Amino acid sequence: MEFKTREDVESLVPHAGKMFLLDRIVEYNLEEIYIVTQVDVSEKSMFYCEELGGVPSYVAFEYMAQSISALSGIHGRYCGKSPKEGFIMSVSNCKAELSAFKPGDVVEIRVKQSMRMDMAVTFDCMASMNGKTVVTATLSTVEVEDAKSIIEDR
Secondary structure (H helix, E strand, C coil): CCCCCHHHHHCCCCCCHHHCCCCEEEEEECCCCEEEEEEECCCCCCCCECCCCEEEHHHHHHHHHHHHHHHHHHHHHHHCCCCCEEEEEEEEEEEECCCEECCCCEEEEEEEEEEEECCEEEEEEEEEECCEEEEEEEEEEEEECCHHHHHHCC
């Protein structure tokens, strides 16, 4: 399966409209459980900040989360199932080497599953530009079959 267009990728994640941020999937591997995606930064981005003249680098965490969601979507398609819904439980080991992504930048995001225990899944994530890593983080997530039922149980 190839996901070279924004529309192809959007079909994999629950986000839509301005909140959908990924532009393409460059590579994925369901055996090694990783994905590489890209985002084309522009002034039209929902998170564009005039003061910074770009998109704050902390938005890379949402790029990473949507990349995880896209990986889940691909896995779901491969298995003939709907992708599971997920929530970020924590972001740790955060490090950013720049304050903002500038218009014209292409940010490449790589997320790789590092641990799975039942519904709890941890990913090592990084965002890079021109081959240089600029943001790293570990995202701990939880996958659920039906998020609505969890919310209603509260």
